[in-house]
Amino acid sequence: MSGLYEYFSARRRRCEELLAARLPSASKPPARLHAAMREACLGGGKRLRAVLAYAAAELCGAQTDAADDAACALEMIHAYSLAHDDLPAMDDDDTRRGRPACHIQFGEATAILAGSGLQALAFAMLAESDLPESRKIKMLQLLAGAVGSGGMVGGQALEMEGEGGDLTAAALETVQHKKTGALICASVQLGAAAAGCGDEKTLTALTRYGRHLGLCFQVVDDILDHGKTETANSVTVLGAKRATEKAGELRDNAVAALAGIENAHRLRGIADFVARRKK
Ligand code: GRG
Numbered sequence: 417m418s419g420l421y422e423y424f425s426a427r428r429r430r431c432e433e434l435l436a437a438r439l440p441s442a443s444k445p446p447a448r449l450h451a452a453m454r455e456a457c458l459g460g461g462k463r464l465r466a467v468l469a470y471a472a473a474e475l476c477g478a479q480t481d482a483a484d485d486a487a488c489a490l491e492m493i494h495a496y497s498l499a500h501d502d503l504p505a506m507d508d509d510d511t512r513r514g515r516p517a518c519h520i521q522f523g524e525a526t527a528i529l530a531g532s533g534l535q536a537l538a539f540a541m542l543a544e545s546d547l548p549e550s551r552k553i554k555m556l557q558l559l560a561g562a563v564g565s566g567g568m569v570g571g572q573a574l575e576m577e578g579e580g581g582d583l584t585a586a587a588l589e590t591v592q593h594k595k596t597g598a599l600i601c602a603s604v605q606l607g608a609a610a611a612g613c614g615d616e617k618t619l620t621a622l623t624r625y626g627r628h629l630g631l632c633f634q635v636v637d638d639i640l641d642h643g644k645t646e647t648a649n650s651v652t653v654l655g656a657k658r659a660t661e662k663a664g665e666l667r668d669n670a671v672a673a674l675a676g677i678e679n680a681h682r683l684r685g686i687a688d689f690v691a692r693r694k695k
Contacts, residue, residue, distance in 0.1 A: 420682060420685035420686070420689065423467075423471075423682060424467055424686075424689070427463070427466065427467045427470045427471075427480075427487075428462070428463040428466070428467060430470075430480070430484075430487075431463050431466035431467075431470075431484075431487045431488060431491060432458070432463065434484055434487070434488050435457055435458060435488055435491060435492070436454075436458055438488055438537075438541065439453055439454050439457055439458070439537070440453065440454075440537075442454055448522065448526055449526060449529050449530060449533060451522070452499075452518055452521070452522040452526045452527060452529070452530035453530045453533050453534055453537075455515075455518055455521060455522070455530075456495045456496070456498065456499040456518045456527070456530050456531070456534060457491065457492055457495040457534060459513070459515075460512075460513030460514065460515070461491070461494070461495075461513060462693075462695075463487075463491060464600070464603075464633075464686075464690070465487075465490040465491060465494055465599060465600060465603040466487035466488070466490055466491050466603075467487075467686065468600065468603035468604050468607065468626075468629075468683075468686060469483045469486040469487045469490055469603045469604070469606050469607035469610070470483045470487055470607060471604075471607065471682040471683050471686060472603070472604040472605075472606075472607025472608050472611070472622055472683065473486070473607035473608065473610045473611040474607075474611075474679075474682070475607075475608075475618075475622075475677070475678075475679045475680060475682070475683065476607070476608050476611035476612075476613040476615075476618065477611060477613075478610060478611035478612070482547065482610045482611055483606075483607050483610045483611070485541050485542055485545040485547070485555075485610070486542070486555060486603075486606040486607060486609075486610045488538075488541055489538040489539070489541050489542050489555075489559060489606075490538075490559075490599065490602070490603050490606065492534045492535070492537055492538035492541070493534070493535060493538045493559065493563055493568075493599060494599060495531075495534055496530075496531040496532070496534040496535045496538070497531075497568060497599075498512055498518075499512075499517075499518040499519070499527050499530055499531040499534070500527070500528065500531040501572070502517040502518065502519060502527070503519050503524060503527060503528065504519070504524065506572070518530055518531075535563070538559070539556065539559070539560070542555045542556050542559065543556060547610060547612075548612065550612075551609055551610060551612050554609040555606050555609045555610060558602050558605045558606055558609060559602055559606060561598075561602070562598040562599050562601065562602035563598075563599065563602075566594070566598075567594050567598035567599070567602075568594065568595055568596075568598050568599050570594050571590075571591050571592070571593070571594025571595025571596070571598065572595055574590065574591045574594065574595075575591045575595060575647065578591065578648065579646075579647065582648075583648040583653055584653075585653055585654060588648055588649070588650070588653050589631065592630075592631055592634040592635070592650075593627070593630065593631060595634070596630060596631075596633060596634040596637070597626075597627060597629075597630025597631050597633070597634060598630065599630075600626060600629055600630035600633055601623065601626030601627050601629070601630045602626070603626070604622045604623070604625060604626040604629075604683070605619075605622060605623060605626060608622050617676070617677075618677060621673050621674055621675075621676070621677045622673075622677075622683075624669075624670075624673035625670045625671075625673040625674055625683060625687070628666045628667075628669040628670035628673060628687075629666070629667075629670045629686070629687055629690060631666050632663055632666035632667050632670060632687070632690055632691055633690050634650070635650045635659055635662050635663045635666060636663050636690060636691060636693060638650035638651050638659060639651060639656070639659055639660060639663065640693075640694070640695070650662065663691055664691060666691070667687050667688065667690065667691035670687040671684050671687050671688075
């Protein structure tokens with residue numbers, strides 16, 4: 417497979433097909449809940465987190481299928497976070513991925529249940545993976561750490577606590593690392609864990625890459641104005657010029673973290689994609 421675009425498309429399609437097969441059927445009861453879980457998870461999205469898991473696992477020498485469970489689990493967690501984030505009690509968004517948000521289509525109660533169901537299914541998929549026990553436990557630990565109160569959910573809570581007040585650049589960065597960066601960094605780490613990577617140099621490099629990339633992703637998201645303008649973000653706190661410079665620096669830092677690591681060309685390309693993305 418030659419270019420990054422072809423690689424990204426192939427892994428994205430692979431994950432999409434696996435998710436469609438693994439999510440509970442909408443014809444099986446509770447049908448409305450299952451339909452909402454499928455709607456929240458399928459039919460859109462860049463599948464960046466899945467592609468990162470595949471690329472990291474392959475860099476570590478694994479076959480593509482070693483990262484299938486990680487890729488699906490990451491995208492299910494991501495879909496759960498979006499379904500909950502769009503609720504009126506959170507960001508109150510009516511659309512997601514160009515369609516009515518899950519709570520608009522199915523109602524708030526079902527959207528909450530769909531997110532909860534997706535989260536449980538993500539962990540079940542890792543626990544039931546065919547990979548060796550030690551790899552599964554590592555993956556479960558990494559994902560739980562990235563998603564819980566020390567990661568994504570904690571970042572969302574910090575953001576809500578800070579709403580309406582002034583946020584320092586450092587405090588904003590902490591929120592961004594936790595809310596968005598933790599799952600992106602975990603994507604790379606889960607890929608390495610799925611491959612059974614035990615090389616400290618590689619693991620450290622991948623973690624550094626993931627942390628810089630996660631922050632870069634959120635800064636670019638703020639520049640693209642995907643967030644709500646009343647919430648403090650990189651543009652409101654740093655200004656548009658500095659935010660753009662920072663996104664470039666973070667991309668460079670992510671790439672630099674991979675120095676001396678073999679077969680890192682795809683992760684380097686993904687860093688470029690994240691920094692340059694337009695959606
Ligand atoms: C409410 C449990 C809970 C968590 C909220 C991650 C998060 C924390 C909320 C997601 C909302 C959001 C817009 C965060 C900003 C960055 C982000 C995750 C954007 C969407 O990710 P993309 O662009 O989405 O990868 P696609 O649709 O491509 O999958």
